[in-house]
Amino acid sequence: MIEVLYFAWLRERIGQPRERVETRAQTVAELVEELKSREERYAVAFSDLSAVRVAVDQELTDFSAPIVGAREVAFFPPMTGG
Amino acid sequence: MIEVLYFAWLRERIGQPRERVETRAQTVAELVEELKSREERYAVAFSDLSAVRVAVDQELTDFSAPIVGAREVAFFPPMTGG
């Protein structure tokens, strides 16, 4: 079980801020494929991955990152702080 | 008659902050030559002109600047504001 979080327009498109996901995915990319295959809203939200950033256990990383043993994975658009 | 001002170590070496000078010098450079020929303290203060800056009527300029009609000429070392 892994905690999956969504922020900004990804949260809005997926329709929830977080969920617990049962998965055997080894990497972020595999988790994304699994989610996309589950429901249309995920397929839409993840249709253009160049517009999506990911953090594993609150550290910014990329889609090839391993998630085995991770507590949380977060998806969000490019940040606009400052 | 022109008002001549000195600042920082130029003021200290010349021994006064300002003086009125009767001169026929046409340029700053001519004024400096005239002062240097007057007394040793001027010759010492103006011995290295690369270390001296000049303003005519409160505008930074260079030694070739004309001083005819000017009210004041100021000599000082490179500035250290900020």
Place this chain on the structure above:
Amino acid sequence: MDIRVQAEPFDFGAECANFGQGRRDVGAVVTFMGVVRDDSGALTEMEIEHYPGMTERAIAKIAQQARDRWALADVKVIHRHGRMRPGEAIMMVATAARHRKAAFEAAEYLMDYLKSRAPFWKKEYGADGAQWVAAKDEDEDALSRW
């Protein structure tokens, strides 16, 4: 080092007042304040979403990097989330260093990284609805200078 992520407004003047003071090794203090700007004339509010937990970690890491790289005597970062109106302060950074070059560079580094590497997302509310502020290529490009 003082890092705060908060919904409440902060007092920029009061935050600047004592920063970097009372030390003999500080010659330069630089501060930056980001303010909600209304380019269209139709902005009613800005909302900033953030990622609690990661936000604090990301900012602490960025601030520590700046502190080490420019040997800063002190660093401060305050960043708000939630809703705010045009003219309100969004965030601030402050740096204290021996020389002005280090203080300026460190403040710009903090801003460049907070802009693109701290998990905040801005949404603008106006007469014509709400929309997420898009990240700019130039903000991402700005990181390449460091």
Place this chain on the structure above:
Amino acid sequence: MDIRVQAEPFDFGAECANFGQGRRDVGAVVTFMGVVRDDSGALTEMEIEHYPGMTERAIAKIAQQARDRWALADVKVIHRHGRMRPGEAIMMVATAARHRKAAFEAAEYLMDYLKSRAPFWKKEYGADGAQWVAAKDEDEDALSRW
């Protein structure tokens, strides 16, 4: 535009407090404060001599150039003269602009020009006597970037 040349101390926090506030077209405020630094550990006082009249003219010209070049919403420059002790504020600048790049650049421009083109001269008093601070080549060189 607010330009002051004075012997009295100023309150950096209070000067920052309202600067650039209450406008919808300001997104970025940058401030810089220069402080008397004691590198040797033996500095007792710093004295700043200036050229009354020319100082105000030179600063006004530099500030106006910055204002025009970066379309600043506001500019502030305060510079002290006379004697001050380690830790005391010597001077400050503040810039308000739409974007952070303009606010930062304008503040650095002001500092670079105030450093080498405003008629101030610093003298340091310490245990081993007094000496004039020499201008640095790097300060003159800094002007070439503008």
